[in-house]
Amino acid sequence: MDHLNEKTIQSTSIYKGRIIDLQIDEVELPNGKTSKREIVKHPGAVAIIPITKEGNIILVRQFRKALEKTIIEIPAGKLDEGEAPLMCAKRELAEETGYQSSELEFLLSFYTSPGFADEIIHLYVASGLSEGTTNRDEDEFLDVMEVTLEEAEAMVGDQQIHDAKTAYAIQYLRMKEWTKNQD
Incomplete structure (x- = not known):
């Protein structure tokens, strides 16, 4: 496993649209602390x-x-x-x-x-x-x-x-x- 990976603890959908979806992920950082990531999901x-x-x-x-x-x-x-x-x-x-x-x-x-x-x-x-x-x-x-x-x-x-x-x-x-x- 890559020592830089972030582990997703929880993912919350905020918006589902015609072009994009938005979510907030709570992640565990490589140092054990947690943070939030705002993510835009796109179909490509x-x-x-x-x-x-x-x-x-x-x-x-x-x-x-x-x-x-x-x-x-x-x-x-x-x-x-x-x-x-x-x-x-x-x-x-x-x-x-x-x-x-x-x-x-x-x-x-x-x-x-x-x-x-x-x-x-x-x-x-x-x-x-x-x-x-x-x-x-x-x-x-x-x-x-x-x-x-x-x-x-x-x-x-x-x-x-x-x-x-x-x-x-x-x-x-x-x-x-x-x-x-x-x-």
């Missing part, structure tokens, strides 16, 4: 990096109420109960951008805020794109945009993009030189 999500045949990235602009502003992100969405991440990636890509992909490749998974949430995002790259129609949720409004990797990097640098999953995805693309290898 996918994020997709759509790459056009020209090597450009498809992004979306969307108002985010928690921030009270519009931000630029890669397409992403919450896993439905029992839904496989690959199926969610296909669904979210089509819903948000209207694009279909002939190739969806799983890249990696990462936690968004492990200090208080269990949300994990499964990151995919989509290529072989063909345009279709969007099928957005009735409360979802966004704009689709296409940028080069260099433009996306500049947008991170000047904080037009400051969404962590999107910045992470752009850095991943640069690291792997992904967009230059599309043909």
Whole structure:
């Protein structure tokens, strides 16, 4: 057993919502003392990096109420109960951008805020794109945009993009030189 583990003594559900659940856990610390942990439970999500045949990235602009502003992100969405991440990636890509992909490749998974949430995002790259129609949720409004990797990097640098999953995805693309290898 890891000497850093915390043992849960009691878990109390505070809120059950459509997107998240909240709980407070009382834990025994490694030194034997107790503490409380506020935890956000999330079903997980996918994020997709759509790459056009020209090597450009498809992004979306969307108002985010928690921030009270519009931000630029890669397409992403919450896993439905029992839904496989690959199926969610296909669904979210089509819903948000209207694009279909002939190739969806799983890249990696990462936690968004492990200090208080269990949300994990499964990151995919989509290529072989063909345009279709969007099928957005009735409360979802966004704009689709296409940028080069260099433009996306500049947008991170000047904080037009400051969404962590999107910045992470752009850095991943640069690291792997992904967009230059599309043909």
